[in-house]
């Protein structure tokens with residue numbers, strides 16, 4: 001007896017071969033996909049379950065994986081606009097410092113993760129000040145999160161000193177190693193905000209605790225010039241020199257990287273997170289995704305925080321990633337939909353070290369899946385589901401979301417949390433958030 005059967009499903013598996021199964025049946029037991037088969041197969045005809053649901057008029061996809069987010073920053077959406085990254089960050093930090101306590105961070109995290117989850121994201125890599133609050137928010141909503149201790153050379157929120165940054169990173173990684181819903185990562189902010197010695201300490205903790213290592217890298221031209229001036233090297237060469245690259249390293253952005261840096265990223269099997277919306281809106285530039293893809297870099301996709309790209313929409317990220325690559329190269333076959341869909345699913349799972357359990361719908365994997373409405377004016381006739389995912393579908397088409405076989409979004413509504421409570425609490429904070437910048 002299975003726990004759940006999904007029938008009448010048009011399944012976009014996102015496996016290595018991009019297999020699509022029409023009129024499929026998926027059977028789940030204890031959160032794991034045990035059967036995935038066409039309805040006319042012998043095995044499909046004999047299945048029995050405690051609950052059966054129909055996915056008629058829906059596409060079924062694996063939950064999306066957002067590899068770069070700052071969910072708590074949703075509190076500050078629209079507060080700082082029209083500035084380049086460096087000036088913009090200085091304003092953002094003033095607001096964060098005035099507002100962020102553990103509880104407000106939790107509120108912002110609920111807001112940001114709810115936006116992700118309602119749009120079909122089931123796993124998020126999140127960098128923020130109180131990682132335990134992010135975990136609490138994600139677990140309450142029923143999604144997976146990769147997060148952990150951050151590092152800056154300045155004290156930051158909560159007046160942390162360097163010892164506390166170290167202790168938090170170590171303690172967090174230690175606590176969540178080996179869990180299925182929290183993937184620990186040590187997260188120094190960037191090479192321009194963290195000195196090489198502290199970056200190396202962060203990497204040592206990550207390696208010792210079997211955690212991932214993630215940082216912002218080569219986001220702007222100004223950052224490249226800054227690192228060149230200070231250390232006589234470009235950002236990626238600087239990281240390579242200090243042994244910070246590797247298959248457990250995740251670099252957000254890589255907008256300004258030269259051929260030699262792309263080679264270093266490829267050879268070290270480092271992951272790159274492309275954040276097209278954030279890079280465009282902050283006028284940082286357009287990442288050389290085609291060159292990176294040709295070199296064999298593992299490319300993943302992210303939204304960044306709601307203060308830079310202003311929304312946490314992975315469907316928009318997918319559409320921009322493919323369109324920008326095509327437009328920049330003037331090559332319509334560049335970065336096709338199937339590759340971009342992998343950036344938002346399977347590649348993310350590989351980057352998290354979870355490719356055996358997440359990122360595609362396959363027998364033996366976790367049952368993290370979403371329903372996408374395709375009985376709409378913008379989906380019918382549906383000749384090519386994968387192209388529709390990238391160029392036609394949007395987050396409002398996501399109706400239902402399951403994590404480990406449990407339904408966490410039902411008919412566009414969270415099942416485990418009354419979002420209106422969070423919304424009214426955040427609204428009550430608005431005067432304080434606005435005032436945080438009044439003297440700045």
Ligand SMILES: [Zn+2]
Nearest residue numbers: 216252304305
């Ligand atoms: Zn970021």
